[in-house]
Amino acid sequence: MHDPEITLRFLAAPTDAGQSGSVSAGRVLEWxxxxxYAAAARWSSGYTVTAYVGNVRFSRPVEVGDLVEARARVVLTGxxxxxxxxxxxxxxPTTGGLEPATQCLMIFVAVDADGRPTPVPALEPRSMEERLLAEWAERRKExxxxxxxxxxxQTYTDAGTAPREVLRFLAAPTDVNWGGKVHGGIVMRWIDEAAHVLVTRWAGDPRNVAIFTGGVRFYQPLRIGDLVEVEARxxxxxxxxxxVGVHVRSGDPATGDLQLTTFCRTVFVVLDEERRAATVPVWEPxxxxxxxxxxxAVELVAVRERFGE
Incomplete structure (x- = not known):
């Protein structure tokens, strides 16, 4: 039987730091x-794509120089x-004592060389822990x-007056994943960066960090050379x-025709000099x-609280 679990271990580098001094949420989302992906690819014995990323709650920052452990485990299969x-x-790394920083549930889909979904081995729980994890993942579907x-x-049009920021650039070869497309983690880093710019301009302070990112659904692949537009509102x-709501659109730069690639919601807090949550300016619709x-936005908070998230 394939091993459903894999652990990556590495050091957080200075280049991983964000404006707050700690590792940026976007970099953690990449990890x-x-x-x-490593867990899903090993389980399926083939290439997989990110389809969905659930509630990512950042409980504490990852510091530059920390030993990082990212543990992934397949808990339910379709x-x-x-x-x-x-x-x-x-x-x-001097103590080896590791504390949880964040966790989430992701969904990957195995695809063949033509990008069509392909069957994966069924996961049969072998212990009480595995059964509970599978039941938990099943309940999350609701x-x-x-x-x-x-x-x-929801509708997002020019009739909205809320502050927004738009980043536009070309997807670079350095963004490529093992299947020749842009890595899902890179897209999530772009989401974090666009939201950070918006919050910085709104609060007038770059010391802000993401504490939650959720509902990240990938609608279509993003290719190297595509024109990318990341809009944070x-x-x-x-x-x-x-x-903040963030839309990622992409397409052929020759035509400028952009299609929705990814959409999600993220929540930021602004930090004071002692790295405590500061009061933010009020926005009036x-x-x-x-x-x-x-x-x-208020409704989504209530929904997640109702489900105990």
Missing amino acids: IDKAG RSSMHVTVQVCSGP LRAEVQAAMER LLHTGEHAVH VSEEDRALDAH
């Missing part, structure tokens, strides 16, 4: 995707899909469906938090679309 849990822990439906009901502000998106 999560790589670990998840015909061609694999549900993978990933936990990232870190700590000083939450995922409700969140996805709520997100798809402010949805809602709390006392300390800024809720103006248009009908503004009010709908503001209510949508």
Whole structure:
């Protein structure tokens, strides 16, 4: 039977740091995707693509120089899909004591050379722990469906007056994954970077970090050489938090015709000099679309609390 679990271990480098001084959330999201891919590829014995990334909650920062452990485990399988849990822990290499930093549930799909879904071996739980993990992943389907439906009901047009930031660039060869497409983790890093720019401009302070990223659904592959547009829009502000919706679009730079590649919601907090959550400026919705998106952000918080997330 294939081994459902794999662990990656490495040191966090100075080049992994974000504006806060700690490792950026975008870099951690890259690590999560790589670990998840490694587990899914080994289980399926072939190439897999990231289809969905669930609730990523950052409980503590990863510091530059930390020993990092990214543990990925296949917990549930479908015909061609694999549900993978990933936990990232870190700590000083001098002590070896690693503390949890974040965890999430990902879904990968095995594909053949033509990009069509292909069957994967069925995972048969062998212990009580494995059965509980499979049941937990099964229950998450209901939450995922409700969140996805709520997100798809929303409209994002120029009628909205909320602050927004747009990054545009070409997908570079250095962004490529093992299948010749842009790595899902790279896309998640772009999402984090665009949201960071927006929050920095809104709060007037670059010391801000992501504490949550969720509902990351990949609609289509993004190819090297594509024109990429990452649009971050402010949805809602709390006392300390800024809720941001991010759309990633991509397409042929010759035509400029861009299609939706990825969409998600992320939440940032601004830090004070002692790295505690600071009060953020309040955003007041103006248009009908503004009010709908503001209510949508509040609704998603309530949905996740109802499911105990």
